[in-house]
Amino acid sequence: MPSLKSIRKRIASVKNTRKxxxxxxxxxxxxxxxxxxxxxxxxxxxxxxTQVVSELSGVAGxxxxxxxxxxxxxxxxxxxxxxDRGLAGAFNAxxxxxxxxxxxxxxxxxxxxxxxxxxxxxxxxFSRRAAKIASFDAAPTGATALQLSHxxxxxxxxxxxxxxxxxxxxxxxxxxxAISQNTTVQQILPAVPPxxxxxxxxxxxxxxxxxxxxxxxxxxxxxxxxxxxxxYVQIGLYRAALESIAGEFGARMSAMESATKNAGxxxxxxxxxxxxxxxxxxxxxxLEIIGGAEALKG
Amino acid sequence: xxxxxxSTFLGIxxxxxxxxxxxxxxxxxxxxxxxxxxxxxxGHVPMLTALRPGVLTxxxxxxxxxxxxxxxxxxxxxxxxxxxxxxxxxxxxxxxEAAKKDLRAAEAELAKWDDKPTDGDWQNxxxxxxxxxxxxxxxxx
Numbered sequence: 001m002p003s004l005k006s007i008r009k010r011i012a013s014v015k016n017t018r019k020x021x022x023x024x025x026x027x028x029x030x031x032x033x034x035x036x037x038x039x040x041x042x043x044x045x046x047x048x049x050t051q052v053v054s055e056l057s058g059v060a061g062x063x064x065x066x067x068x069x070x071x072x073x074x075x076x077x078x079x080x081x082x083x084d085r086g087l088a089g090a091f092n093a094x095x096x097x098x099x100x101x102x103x104x105x106x107x108x109x110x111x112x113x114x115x116x117x118x119x120x121x122x123x124x125x126f127s128r129r130a131a132k133i134a135s136f137d138a139a140p141t142g143a144t145a146l147q148l149s150h151x152x153x154x155x156x157x158x159x160x161x162x163x164x165x166x167x168x169x170x171x172x173x174x175x176x177x178a179i180s181q182n183t184t185v186q187q188i189l190p191a192v193p194p195x196x197x198x199x200x201x202x203x204x205x206x207x208x209x210x211x212x213x214x215x216x217x218x219x220x221x222x223x224x225x226x227x228x229x230x231x232y233v234q235i236g237l238y239r240a241a242l243e244s245i246a247g248e249f250g251a252r253m254s255a256m257e258s259a260t261k262n263a264g265x266x267x268x269x270x271x272x273x274x275x276x277x278x279x280x281x282x283x284x285x286x287l288e289i290i291g292g293a294e295a296l297k298g
Numbered sequence: 299x300x301x302x303x304x305s306t307f308l309g310i311x312x313x314x315x316x317x318x319x320x321x322x323x324x325x326x327x328x329x330x331x332x333x334x335x336x337x338x339x340x341g342h343v344p345m346l347t348a349l350r351p352g353v354l355t356x357x358x359x360x361x362x363x364x365x366x367x368x369x370x371x372x373x374x375x376x377x378x379x380x381x382x383x384x385x386x387x388x389x390x391x392x393x394x395e396a397a398k399k400d401l402r403a404a405e406a407e408l409a410k411w412d413d414k415p416t417d418g419d420w421q422n423x424x425x426x427x428x429x430x431x432x433x434x435x436x437x438x439x
Contacts, residue, residue, distance in 0.1 A: 038316070048382050052372065146384070150425070155417070155422075156418070158421065216346070218345060218348075219332055219333060224348050227332070227368065228348070
């Protein structure tokens with residue numbers, strides 16, 4: 001049986017740990033709210049851009065842009081979104097595992113798979129293995145996500161246009177709710193021209209049809225697509241970055257929540273053990289006194 | 299907004315990935331187009347045009363100036379103007395010192411580029427130069 005002092009010390013240390021995990025949970029919850037706001041703020045932009053790209057590719061034809069060209073999947077690049085820091089449950093492990101599984105199954109007959117890593121955790125994992133890493137960037141934050149998605153988009157688009165890669169995927173944690181993230185694999189290049197939303201048929205009938213012809217496109221439709229499709233690719237990456245940020249905080253929040261709960265359980269178990277040990281010591285001492293008194297009486 | 303009749307104002311909506319920056323009604327817009335700067339007045343025919351990094355001015359009488367980067371401007375049949383750009387910063391919020399520093403840093407790196415291939419990283423540098431220039435321009439005038 002451990003001594004009273006050692007149990008007391010353990011209780012104090014677990015209490016400290018609980019304080020830390022509880023604070024981390026609260027911080028993650030506050031940051032999560034901000035990250036969710038950023039996702040919502042990006043929606044009008046995404047919606048408008050998607051609509052314009054779909055309109056343009058509709059009038060200019062799906063073959064109008066080289067970024068729409070499907071060339072098979074001989075050479076593939078994967079953009080991997082993880083976080084810089086751990087203590088977020090299986091958040092990073094899920095992404096890394098999905099990348100491994102995806103390369104082993106879907107991309108089994110691809111000649112070359114290069115990785116563009118975002119977040120230190122993926123770098124730690126893949127740099128120790130025989131993986132071809134084209135670039136590594138620190139995980140995005142609310143302030144850097146836009147720049148990071150812009151730079152990453154420019155890189156993969158250039159790789160694609162110069163024929164270094166034939167297809168680009170991204171793997172990230174999609175934010176479902178604070179307690180569930182969904183690891184998603186999504187193709188970013190060749191870009192798939194978004195289908196025209198059918199729900200807006202009445203609006204389209206009002207504006208579209210004969211009116212569509214009246215629209216002035218400056219410069220030409222092809223050149224416009226040239227400018228706008230990269231933005232479309234970028235916004236996809238931006239959204240993934242935001243989802244990954246929110247997912248990280250969500251995962252950390254629930255991981256820290258259960259850590260706090262576990263610490264609480266451990267404290268009550270240790271307290272029970274401590275009380276028992278103390279009672280045993282008291283009983284032992286009493287017995288000794290009574291035994292001594294009995295002996296003197298005799 | 300009445301469609302069909304000639305509208306006398308422009309209902310603009312300036313949107314970035316970070317959210318809606320400006321939503322107002324105005325009398326004129328000056329924007330940095332792909333083929334040069336242009337001014338847009340009410341009653342313009344429907345148009346879709348690409349924008350370069352530069353200075354966007356909203357309004358003729360009361361002016362609001364923004365540094366903007368790549369995007370597009372689309373004017374609809376009813377005079378609704380949708381301006382979608384990757385970045386838009388009001389002139390008052392531009393940090394001149396930071397922009398100058400960034401411009402110098404990016405130009406210094408471009409100077410070192412020599413005959414390395416002009417790949418995605420090079421384009422990112424070019425974009426940094428253009429954006430810093432746009433930030434400086436919006437302050438200059």
